Structure formats: structure tokens, C-alpha cells
Amino acid sequence: MTATAVLLRRPVGTLAAIVLVLLVLVAIFAPALSPYDPLTQSVMQANLAPSAAHWFGTDQFGRDVFSRVLTGTRSSLLLGTISPAIAAIAGCALGILGGYFGGVTDRVVGRAIDLLLCFPELLLGILVSAALGPGFWELVAALGLAFLPRFARIARASTLSVRREPYIEASLSVGCRHALVIWRHVLPNVSGPIMVVLTLWVATAIRLEATLSFLGLGTQAPAPSWGNIIRDGLNNLFGSPWPIISAGIAISVTVLAFNLFGDAVRDLLDVELDE
Amino acid sequence: MLRTIGQRLADSVPTLLLVVTLVFLALRLLPGDPALVALGENATPDQLDLFRHRMGLDIPLWRQYLVFLKDLATLNFGTSFMNQIPILDLLAASLPYTLALTAAATAVGVALGVPLGVLAATRRGRTADTVARLLALLGFTVPDFYLAALLLIWLALGWGWFPINGLGESLPDQLYHLVLPAVTLGVVKAAFISRLTRSALLDVLGRDYVRTAWAKGAQAGRVIYRHALRNALLPVATGLSVSILSTLSGSVAIELIFGRPGLGSLLIGAIETRDYPVIQADLVVFAVLVVAVNLAMDLLAVAIDPRLRT
Numbered sequence: 380m381t382a383t384a385v386l387l388r389r390p391v392g393t394l395a396a397i398v399l400v401l402l403v404l405v406a407i408f409a410p411a412l413s414p415y416d417p418l419t420q421s422v423m424q425a426n427l428a429p430s431a432a433h434w435f436g437t438d439q440f441g442r443d444v445f446s447r448v449l450t451g452t453r454s455s456l457l458l459g460t461i462s463p464a465i466a467a468i469a470g471c472a473l474g475i476l477g478g479y480f481g482g483v484t485d486r487v488v489g490r491a492i493d494l495l496l497c498f499p500e501l502l503l504g505i506l507v508s509a510a511l512g513p514g515f516w517e518l519v520a521a522l523g524l525a526f527l528p529r530f531a532r533i534a535r536a537s538t539l540s541v542r543r544e545p546y547i548e549a550s551l552s553v554g555c556r557h558a559l560v561i562w563r564h565v566l567p568n569v570s571g572p573i574m575v576v577l578t579l580w581v582a583t584a585i586r587l588e589a590t591l592s593f594l595g596l597g598t599q600a601p602a603p604s605w606g607n608i609i610r611d612g613l614n615n616l617f618g619s620p621w622p623i624i625s626a627g628i629a630i631s632v633t634v635l636a637f638n639l640f641g642d643a644v645r646d647l648l649d650v651e652l653d654e
Numbered sequence: 655m656l657r658t659i660g661q662r663l664a665d666s667v668p669t670l671l672l673v674v675t676l677v678f679l680a681l682r683l684l685p686g687d688p689a690l691v692a693l694g695e696n697a698t699p700d701q702l703d704l705f706r707h708r709m710g711l712d713i714p715l716w717r718q719y720l721v722f723l724k725d726l727a728t729l730n731f732g733t734s735f736m737n738q739i740p741i742l743d744l745l746a747a748s749l750p751y752t753l754a755l756t757a758a759a760t761a762v763g764v765a766l767g768v769p770l771g772v773l774a775a776t777r778r779g780r781t782a783d784t785v786a787r788l789l790a791l792l793g794f795t796v797p798d799f800y801l802a803a804l805l806l807i808w809l810a811l812g813w814g815w816f817p818i819n820g821l822g823e824s825l826p827d828q829l830y831h832l833v834l835p836a837v838t839l840g841v842v843k844a845a846f847i848s849r850l851t852r853s854a855l856l857d858v859l860g861r862d863y864v865r866t867a868w869a870k871g872a873q874a875g876r877v878i879y880r881h882a883l884r885n886a887l888l889p890v891a892t893g894l895s896v897s898i899l900s901t902l903s904g905s906v907a908i909e910l911i912f913g914r915p916g917l918g919s920l921l922i923g924a925i926e927t928r929d930y931p932v933i934q935a936d937l938v939v940f941a942v943l944v945v946a947v948n949l950a951m952d953l954l955a956v957a958i959d960p961r962l963r964t
């Protein structure tokens with residue numbers, strides 16, 4: 380199937396991909412695209428409704444909401460992609476180790492995964508944020524740890540099924556080292572399902588980041604993030620609803636785009652997932 | 655049946671120990687220094703030492719752990735840094751509201767999600783299925799705290815149908831205050847439950863005994879509800895525990911938005927005021943609730959499916 384055919388057969392996925400590219404461009408060029416400085420306050424301009432001058436209106440401090448939402452794209456996309464990526468790498472390592480070597484290693488890894496899996500991601504995120512305090516890398520750690528068991532479980536399951544293949548035994552019997560077998564044979568088989576869940580988990584990571592920022596555990600004021608714009612907006616409900624509405628639409632569109640894109644990737648790679 | 659219950663209860667004891675240990679270790683082994691996180695960057699070394707001493711953080715880890723377990727077993731959580739109130743009292747005052755919200759949201763989620771899933775499965779590929787799919791997609795996409803804020807702006811602030819925040823005085827008033835928070839969490843939950851019900855039911859509808867029921871000339875309602883849905887409920891019940899747990903954690907944000915007391919607002923307030931002993935105790939209660947929900951759903955599965963009994 381040529382690239383064009385793929386695109387035409389999946390209009391929804393293609394549209395989602397276009398939206399994602401646009402979002403990445405917005406994140407990169409946010410400073411140039413923002414009509415105002417996202418941090419500059421102006422008491423005279425507080426709580427304005429959307430207008431030609433301020434597309435999304437202004438907040439209680441007179442800051443331009445459009446510029447703040449644009450800038451918020453950066454932390455959302457950055458955190459939303461880095462954290463699951465780190466979780467995927469660490470989770471793969473753990474899951475492959477457990478699934479490949481079996482025995483005590485696997486029992487320890489399996490038990491740890493089961494234990495972490497019974498916690499909802501948000502609760503794990505809150506737990507880690509509470510211990511580490513706020514900050515960018517602290518948030519990456521919190522989200523990463525929240526997703527790690529989910530990747531580890533998938534990596535372990537895929538490794539277990541590959542482990543029984545005759546070619547693994549063949550490689551080992553001709554004297555290949557375990558490291559080489561894992562690199563050559565196990566990793567390529569694990570990477571497919573991991574890639575699929577990765578795109579789907581990015582959507583969840585962005586939603587989680589917004590939630591943690593909303594709870595005051597993520598990006599700290601005055602730096603804007605979609606979550607803390609909504610937090611600020613709630614303290615100013617009687618002033619203007621526009622910051623909440625705009626930031627919420629930004630979150631929803633981004634999460635939707637990643638979800639639809641993830642679905643398209645899954646269909647394309649034809650990976651079976653037992654979610 | 656009693657034996658199974660006893661066995662599941664016994665099984666959950668080590669899990670319980672592991673999850674509270676997880677909270678203990680997370681607050682101590684992660685690179686963040688609790689004293690520094692609690693007191694801030696400007697604290698003097700003396701203040702930091704005093705804090706560590708008061709929290710028992712200056713003794714070896716294994717002794718801290720023993721003290722932690724002993725305090726837990728005797729329900730001795732200490733007092734809050736902020737107002738010197740016994741933490742047990744704070745928890746006891748918050749827990750019922752969080753449980754009520756989670757229960758109400760679960761009821762809304764099941765009441766909306768199961769019929770929606772049945773509708774989608776029985777009218778597969780038709781308009782109802784598409785509508786149900788779009789609703790579910792919306793539920794997966796819109797974060798619950800944003801939905802809560804929107805409902806607050808429109809239904810409470812704009813149209814004045816519901817109170818903006820607080821708890822309410824009398825029982826009917828309290829229930830009235832519970833509506834918006836429960837509906838917010840319930841709608842998000844219904845998205846998940848409807849997908850789960852749909853796929854479980856579709857799976858069952860293809861089975862032989864369902865075809866037999868149709869062949870006997872049974873009415874559609876009887877086939878779907880008596881024969882198919884009862885068997886489809888098992889995966890739904892398993893999925894329900896995941897869903898209840900995500901509602902439990904989602905309640906943190908919802909309590910904050912609607913200004914409701916509860917474990918979530920207690921936790922966030924404690925994190926903001928760096929009330930370390932309250933943070934630890936609150937997280938322990940959350941961890942215990944996680945195990946309790948898993949256990950309860952396990953038992954529900956046993957009740958639904960006699961094959962799981964030993």
C-alpha cells in the first residue's frame with residue numbers, strides 16, 4: 380500500500396496527524412505566535428471577553444489568555460511525550476528482563492508490576508509529586524512512574540511469547556550471548572505493541588499532566604500550563620469563564636488527536652492489545 | 655462461598671502490607687528530601703533537623719518502618735502540623751464524603767453505561783451504536799475536571815440550577831449538592847463502562863446458548879437480559895474495579911472544584927501547606943482503599959460467577 384492510499388483509507392487518522400503536526404509547530408513557535416507576553420499583567424485589561432485584540436479574552440490579571448494557552452502547549456506536549464517515552468524505555472527493560480530470564484527475577488518483576496498496576500495512574504502521580512515537590516523534572520518522574528508498570532506488563536507478555544520461539548533456542552544453542560538475543564530477536568518483537576500503546580498513553584499523559592497542574596502539583600504559576608490556567612480560572616469564576624473554556628478546549632483537542640492517531644496506528648500495525 | 659471470601663480476605667493481607675510499604679518508601683526513598691519539601695528552600699539547617707526529629711526521620715530506615723507499622727496498627731497517625739488536630743479525626747471526617755461521592759458516581763456510571771452498552775451491542779453498526787461510540791470518545795477525551803468546570807459555569811453559575819459549592823445542611827440538601835460532582839465523574843465513567851459492556855455482550859451474543867435461546871422463540875428482552883447480559887457482566891465487574899479506582903483518584907480534583915470536604919481536598923490542602931504527617935496518612939488511606947476496592951470487586955465477581963468459588 381502506498382503512502383497516499385494509507386492516508387485516504389484513514390481520513391480520521393490523517394486529520395489527527397495533521398492536527399498533531401500543527402500542535403508541535405505551535406509549541407515550537409509559541410513565542411513568535413503569541414500576540415502578547417503570557418506573563419505581562421495589566422489591571423486595566425482584566426476579565427475581558429474574547430475580542431479581535433484578545434482572541435480568548437483576558438484573565439483576572441489582565442493577561443492574554445490566547446498567548447497563555449499557546450505557551451501552555453509547550454509544557455503539555457513536552458511532558459506528554461517525554462514521560463511516556465521514559466516509562467516505555469524503563470518499562471521495556473524491566474518487562475524484558477522478567478519475561479526473558481524467568482525464575483526469581485520474573486517473580487519479583489511480576490509482583491512489582493501487579494502491585495503498581497492496582498493503583499490508578501493519577502494516584503501514583505500524586506504520590507510521587509507529593510514526595511518530590513513541584514517542578515518540571517519532578518513531574519516527568521511522577522508521570523513516568525505512573526506509566527512504567529503498564530509498559531512493563533506489555534513488554535513482559537510479548538517477551539514471554541517470543542521466548543518460546545524455536546529461533547531463540549537456536550540462537551542460544553549456537554552460542555549467542557543473551558544480550559545479543561535480546562537485542563536482535565526479543566526487542567524487535569516487543570517494540571511493535573509498545574509503539575502502539577505509546578501513542579495512546581501520550582493522550583493519557585497529557586490529560587494527567589493537566590490534572591496534576593490543576594491540582595497545583597505540576598507547572599507552577601506564573602508559568603502557564605493548560606491545567607493551571609483552569610485552576611486560576613476557577614478562582615475567578617465570576618470574573619470570566621473564558622480562560623477555563625479555552626484551556627479546556629486545547630486539552631480536549633490535543634487528547635482527542637492523540638487518541639485518534641493512536642487508534643489509526645494500531646489499526647495500521649494490526650496489533651492485538653488486551654486492554 | 656464463605657471459604658472463598660475468607661481466602662480472598664487472607665490473600666489481600668500481604669497486598670495491603672505491600673501498598674502501605676509503597677507509600678512509606680515513596681515518601682522516604684525518592685530523591686526529594688521530605689524536610690526540604692516540607693519547609694521550603696529557605697529553611698535553616700536547625701529547622702530541617704528539628705523537622706526530621708519530630709517526624710522520626712533521623713532514625714535508621716528499618717526502625718522508621720517498624721514505628722510506621724506500629725502506628726498504623728494502632729491507628730495512631732499523630733497530629734496535623736497546621737492545627738494540631740489528631741489526624742485520625744481529620745481522616746474520619748473526610749472519608750465518608752469521598753466514599754459517598756465515589757459511590758454516587760459509580761451508580762451514575764453504571765446506570766448510564768450499561769444500558770448504553772447494551773443498546774450499542776444490540777444495534778451494532780446502526781445509529782445508536784455510532785452515537786454511543788461518539789459519547790464514549792467524548793468521555794475518554796474531556797478531562798473530568800474540565801467537564802466539572804463547564805457544568806459549574808453553565809448549570810450552577812449560569813442557570814442557577816445547582817449550588818456552586820459546599821456540602822449542604824439537611825440530607826436532601828446534601829444529595830442536591832452531590833448531583834453535579836457525581837454526574838461529572840459518572841459521565842466519564844459511563845464512557846468506559848459502555849465500551850466494556852458492548853464488547854462483553856457482543857462476545858456473548860455469538861455463543862451457542864444464546865442462539866438456542868433465540869431458536870426456542872424466547873423474547874428479545876429475555877434473551878438479552880436473562881441469557882446474554884448475565885454472562886457478559888463478569889468482564890464488566892472486573893473492569894468496574896479499574897473504573898472505581900480511577901473515579902476515586904478523579905474525586906481529588908472534583909472535590910477541589912466543588913469545594914467539598916473529602917480525602918482529596920484534605921490531601922491537596924496538606925500538600926499546599928506542606929503538612930507532612932497528614933500527606934502520609936491520607937496517602938495510606940488511599941492505598942488501603944485501592945486494596946479494598948480490588949477485594950470487593952473480586953468478591954463481586956465470585957458472586958456473579960459460581961465457577962470462581964473453591
